[in-house]
Amino acid sequence: MTVFREIEDRDVDDVVVLWQACGLTRPWNDPYKDISFARAGSHSTVLVAEHEGRITASAMTGHDGHRGVLYYVAVDPEFRGQGLGRKAVFAAETWLTQRGVWKMNLLVRSENESVRGFYEALGYTVNPVLCMGRKIAP
Template identity: 40%
Template sequence: MTHTNIRPFALTDSEAVITVWKACGLVVPWNDPHKDIARKMKVNPELFLVAIADGRVVGTVMGGYEGHRGWINYLAVSPNYQGRGIGRALMDNIEAKLLALGCPKINLQVRSSNRAIIQFYGHIGYHIDDVISLGKRLIPDG
């Protein structure tokens, strides 16, 4: 594993975080990443973590908890740093923070075409639930 420091996100990390998200294909036209960061900073900002290696942001994860379920969003590791245990370290950190809040279960959504990340989550104990994910946009970003 590459030596990394995992710490809370700081606003000065914004552009580096978005660069990681873009490199990982997480930025989509219907979500403005700057607005996603601003929204996260209003709700559980302590559950937004970054991984630092070689002096720069190389990984991210956003966690959330509303009292019933925890959620994971924007788990990403720069392609040049993947396979070094950084994603696992980010998940271990965010799971520990959610558990400390009393969170009984974590949910996350993955695009069904992203086989590699589905396999990654399977290796760290996540299972495909027999559910259908529905969504409704209340505030358009574009």
């Protein structure tokens, strides 16, 4: 049985390696900074699963007091096809639900068509909104 738990200090390097192996990192996003920021407050976290001491899956989640958001869902390529991605999403949903959050949004890079079907199978739909962003700090 796979159990997700909150990330610990000893997991950080392994989680970054996992995210890199899954192609989730980008040169302009520092994964160490993302993990640190998620762990800094009570409104966000990184959840991990492990098998025999090895981090096999992750999901970063948090909320703004209104909506939850899901990031960095990753499954070690050697452990794919075992339902870990689904369990990671459900673990994040559970974490948010326990905090009173009733809706979750997720961001998928537009070039990542292969994962769209995965999320649709879990009941996620494309919202008729435009997501805009602007960096406000250097």
